[in-house]
Amino acid sequence: MKSALEEVSALRRAFRATLKQFGARVESDLDHLEAAVQKVAGKKGELSVEQAHSARDLVTLVRTLKVKPEKGRRRDLKRIEEVLEDSLDLVQKWGPDEKAAAPKGSLETKAKPQ
Numbered sequence: 001m002k003s004a005l006e007e008v009s010a011l012r013r014a015f016r017a018t019l020k021q022f023g024a025r026v027e028s029d030l031d032h033l034e035a036a037v038q039k040v041a042g043k044k045g046e047l048s049v050e051q052a053h054s055a056r057d058l059v060t061l062v063r064t065l066k067v068k069p070e071k072g073r074r075r076d077l078k079r080i081e082e083v084l085e086d087s088l089d090l091v092q093k094w095g096p097d098e099k100a101a102a103p104k105g106s107l108e109t110k111a112k113p114q
Helices: 002-041 049-063 074-092
Strands: none
Touching: 002 049, 002 074, 049 074
């Protein structure tokens, strides 16, 4: 039984470490997204048509996100991750002046299956 308890403790540590790393990666990507949007927000009258459209799409993406945090479901985390990936893709289309380098290990640098 002692071995089983040790394994459960190891599982808990692995879960917590993974959750902590996932949270840090998502926070980093949110910081990147926020910085890119703030940079463009100052150019209100100077936005290209494409930037204006993608900004509108970004707002729509975030507003239509439906999650129930009180339930703590894995699918809600996946939905947040997907919205963040799509949002970062939109920001990348704004051009080299408005995008910062994606943080190492970010969702944006992960290969997306086509």
